[in-house]
Amino acid sequence: MESISQDEENYVRMSLLLTGIAPRAVRKCFENEFAPASLDVSLNxxxxxxxxxxxxxxxxxxQWNLLFPRRPAKIKxxxxxxKDxxxxxFIETRAAQQVLKCIQENSCVTITASxxxxxxxxxxxxxxQMAENKYDVLPVTFPDDILKFYNPNNMSKKTMFIVDDLCGNYSFNQGEINIWEPIIDHLKMVxxxxxxxxxxxxxxxxxNDEKFECLSLFKSCVCNILSKDICLSETEKQAIAKLYLKEKTSDISQYYDLYDCFPLLCKLYHDNPELEVTDFFQNPFSVYETEIDKLLKKGYHAKYCALALCVFFNNNVNEEMLMEKVNEExxxxIEHICEACKLNxxxxRTILLDELDSLTHTFIKKKKKRLQDDPW
Structure with missing residues (x-):
């Protein structure tokens, strides 16, 4: 059998190192420091x-733990x-007190608002607060995380799972509902x-999206913090303003009730004190502009189109326009607006009506059978 020369052996070794061993080693090293930007999205x-x-x-x-690792240190x-x-x-509010009461008395509570x-x-x-009452508090993203952390053999351990932006942050996420729905009955048993x-x-x-109806578990006890009984009182709004605006609180006292997102406005002004305070609280269009832009950028074209209809029709859309026969004009x-909003x-039109209904009390107000933009 013929032997290969030293140069040839070195070439084979170098080739193996470059094409076989090195890429895996380098990838492992780099991904420990810089995870691929799209990895979480792809896995989800x-x-x-x-x-x-x-x-x-x-x-x-x-292998599952590598894909969806448990991170107790990260949770802590x-x-x-x-806390820090x-x-x-945070200002203690009647909404917070009601949510605490509900979670103490019930196994599952949903907090909702715009x-x-x-x-x-x-x-x-x-x-x-529940952590102070000896609960292990675990922020999770997927229902499988709940099943993974749940230990049926430890009947003395109190655990509370936290999920923020359930089924989407800017609009309903069908992909997430497909993850939660098959496991709802199992969660009820837990x-x-x-x-x-x-x-x-x-x-x-x-x-409010009709597709959310299948997640009955999260409709068993609901705290809408915009509801009349627990929405922010004037006293609470004043306390929030004092915390964030300090000596400028009195400048905006007449604007407390202009927008539901008053807490967010206070925080945004606290982070951007160079803004003219009264102008900002009277016309916080940048806040709504950001929200609406994200609807389009994240692909929620039907919701974006529904809002565009309100704007085009002078802030008044009659429901009959989207349910019954309309004139050619x-x-x-409506067809041109759909096309401009990247829809067929x-x-x-009933899809657009459903989208408008889902935006009620957020971007839209419903008056009798007319729908109107809220911020404008």
Whole structure:
């Protein structure tokens, strides 16, 4: 058998190192420091397929933990940040008291409201209070995380799972509903222990979406912090203004009730004190502009189109316009608006009506049978 020369052997070694060993080693090193930007998105998108593979034992527990790692240190760090940063800028409200009462008396509670009202702040504040009552508080993203952390053999351990922006932040996310729906019955069984609780925050336009109806667990006990009984009182708004605006509080006292997102406006002004305070609180269009732009950028074209209809029709859209036969001119206008909003010209008008309904009390106000833009 002929032997290869030293140069040839060195070439083979170098080739193996460059094409076989080095890429894996370098990738492992770099990904420990800089995870691929799209990795979480890709994993979340294929979550159901990966879970099926795990159930079929094509993925073992060790591999699953690499894909969706348990991070107790990260959870501890998150809770510390909530306590040291968020909770120091939180004013106790009747909404927070009601949410705390509900989660003490029920196994599952949903906090809902439109953007900027204080859902997340209330969620975190109540979570920290439950932690003081000896609950292990675990922020999670997927229902499988709940099943993973739940220990049926430890009947003395109290656990509360926290989910923020359930099923979407700017609009209803069908992908997330597909993850939650198959496991709802299993979650109900987990909650039967009475030592396990789930508290979630959910945007009102997501909660109002008809497709949310299948998640009955999250409709069992609901705290809408915009409702008359627990919405921010004038005293609470004044306390929030004093915390964030200090000596400028008196400058905006007449603007407390202009917008539901008053807490967000206070925080934004606190972070941008160079703004003219009265102008900002009277016309915070930048806040709504950002929200609406994100609807388009994230692909929620039907909701964006529904809002565009309100603007085009002078802030008044009669429901009959989207339910009954209309004249040629109106039909053509609706088709052109659909096309401009990246929808098919033949998009059903009832779809647009459903989208408008889901935006009620957030971007839209309904008066009798007319729908009007809220901020304008």
């Amino acid at each position: 998108k294929e979550y159901n397929k990966l879970r099926d593979m795990k159930e079929e034992r094509r993925i073992n527990q060790s 760090e998150t809770l510390k940040a909530w 940063t968020d909770d120091k800028m 953007s900027g009202v204080g859902k997340t702040a209330t969620l975190r504040h109540v979570a920290l 909650l039967e222990s009475k030592l396990t609780k789930i508290i979630v925050a959910c945007r009102l336009q997501v909660y 109106t039909r053509t206008i 010209r033949g998009t059903s």
